[in-house]
Amino acid sequence: MKLYDSFASVYASGDYPNLSQRMAAILPGVMKHYKILTNNRKKLLDVACGEGSFCVEMAKNGWSVTGVDQSEEMLRLAKHRAKNDQVDVKFEKQDMRFIDYHNEFDLATCWFDSLNYLISNNDLQSTFNSIARSLKPNGWFLFDMNTIYGLAVEWQKNRCYVRQETKDLLELHRTCYDFEKNLGCIKITWFVKVDDKWEKYEEKHIERGFSIAEIESCLEYAGLHVVDKVSSLDPISPLGSQSGRAWFLTRK
Ligand SMILES: C[S@@+](CC[C@H](N)C(=O)[O-])C[C@H]1O[C@@H](n2cnc3c(N)ncnc32)[C@H](O)[C@@H]1O
Numbered sequence: 692m693k694l695y696d697s698f699a700s701v702y703a704s705g706d707y708p709n710l711s712q713r714m715a716a717i718l719p720g721v722m723k724h725y726k727i728l729t730n731n732r733k734k735l736l737d738v739a740c741g742e743g744s745f746c747v748e749m750a751k752n753g754w755s756v757t758g759v760d761q762s763e764e765m766l767r768l769a770k771h772r773a774k775n776d777q778v779d780v781k782f783e784k785q786d787m788r789f790i791d792y793h794n795e796f797d798l799a800t801c802w803f804d805s806l807n808y809l810i811s812n813n814d815l816q817s818t819f820n821s822i823a824r825s826l827k828p829n830g831w832f833l834f835d836m837n838t839i840y841g842l843a844v845e846w847q848k849n850r851c852y853v854r855q856e857t858k859d860l861l862e863l864h865r866t867c868y869d870f871e872k873n874l875g876c877i878k879i880t881w882f883v884k885v886d887d888k889w890e891k892y893e894e895k896h897i898e899r900g901f902s903i904a905e906i907e908s909c910l911e912y913a914g915l916h917v918v919d920k921v922s923s924l925d926p927i928s929p930l931g932s933q934s935g936r937a938w939f940l941t942r943k
Pocket residue numbers: 694695707708710711738739740741742759760761762765785786787788801802803804805808809
């Protein structure tokens with residue numbers, strides 16, 4: 692099974708989609724602040740869309756939305772969510788390193804650590820290249836990433852914790868960090884109660900920490916110009932050496 696396939700339903704039932712739902716709520720204010728696409732709402736590509744919360748909210752706000760992800764199970768949940776909420780969203784299985792669109796979108800987004808799943812500079816470069824290709828001229832690409840500080844320090848402050856606990860689900864996280872390779876690891880173990888027995892599942896998620904300079908260099912090479920980089924979009928706050936997450940606003 693691929694990463695996120697067996698974990699998808701646990702992800703969707705937890706508070707994980709909160710970040711992207713929050714992004715849908717604050718995006719109009721962010722776009723106004725940075726004067727992004729001031730006159731109308733057009734075509735949006737959400738990269739690594741997961742279980743589709745952000746795509747569905749944006750479609751409700753009048754955008755024409757395409758979501759891509761590599762996990763079939765996440766995409767199945769996303770399609771289900773769109774159907775339930777009676778909105779039209781195109782969901783496609785695509786690896787973000789090789790997105791197959793050209794000059795189509797006004798805005799691309801990628802939220803909640805998704806880019807940290809790319810382990811090498813080549814993969815990050817190839818992803819930025821494919822996103823730049825998919826954007827129309829002057830199109831925008833907004834995203835967040837965990838910083839090295841976030842993965843190496845914040846993640847390690849609590850190295851073993853219960854993330855979800857209900858009467859039929861227990862989700863445990865254990866973290867570690869490889870300082871030589873800048874890799875953060877979360878071993879997710881969860882137990883689901885089926886009849887009277889607990890079934891055990893496990894996934895190991897590895898996230899790469901990239902320096903801000905490495906991210907900027909890959910963006911520039913892809914033809915994406917950094918308009919701003921901040922530690923929070925709500926409220927907009929400067930990026931510092933102890934920021935756990937970096938938000939980038941870039942333009943083709
Ligand atoms: C932490 S989840 C974020 C999902 C969604 N953006 C959100 O905010 O809830 C990371 C997502 O990245 C996807 N992903 C990881 N590597 C990918 C790749 N190479 N191509 C496409 N999707 C990928 C996973 O399948 C998963 O859905």
